[in-house]
Amino acid sequence: MRLENLMRGTVLTASMMTALLAAPLYSTQAAAAPAATPPDRVSVEVVNVNGSGCPSGTTAVAVAPDNNAFTVTYSQYTAQSGPDSNPIDFRKNCQIALEVHIPQGYTYAIARADYRGFAHLAQGATALQRANYYFAGMPDNTAVNHRLSGPMNDNWQHSDTATAETLVYAPCGADRLLNINTELRVKSSSTDPSATSFISMDSTDGSVNALYHFAWKRCP
Secondary structure, three states: OOHHHHHOOOOOOOOOOOEOOOOOOOOOOOOOOEOOOOOOOOEEEEEEEEOOOOOOOOEEEEEOOOOOEEEEEEOOOEEEEOOOOOHHHHEEEEEEEEEEEOOOOEEEEEEEEEEEEEEEEOOOOEEEEEEEEEEOOOOOOOOEEEEEEOOEEEEEEOOEEOOOOOOOOOOOOOOOOEEEEEEEEEEOOOOOOOOOEEEEOOOOOOOOOEEEEEEEEEOO
16 A cells, blocks of 8 residues: 555644654853843754755754744655665655844743654554754754654654753854754565555644754853
């Protein structure tokens, strides 16, 4: 059965989801006092997109009106395995470089990252969702893995929150791109190799797929 037949009629209704928690990283930035959300408008621009899970024109970014989060939406992000799949379809990835424009005197960290999607996994099939983010010129944080097992035909969702000790802020007064790396994988069923399985981070109802929450500080 082909992917489009499996997804036909499915409406994704789960709340915001899958996530990733930044592992502790050392930041050289001087301590700054916690701050309320900046009153001036924050904007996020896509500088570069690369990967099999996000072909040109299939991603979009938008900042929430309250400046507390931004969203990344994907429209063709699906990893698939089975008889109707190409050999390379079992793994998809996406690397996005973002330029975040914030008001002068502020800096930010990613306090929480929520991811959501849909999975159809046959009995014995498994799937993996992996993600991490980091500022250009600073060490990568450890990628967080989330695993799913079949049988499954439902939405998936996770949400992880960074503690105050693990927040990594962009350096004050420096322009640093925010890099977001994500990956989806599917392993075919060992008990039913003729079955098609997939995991998707795109949605049929146009709802948000990834939500990144800001933590704000004033620069010293």
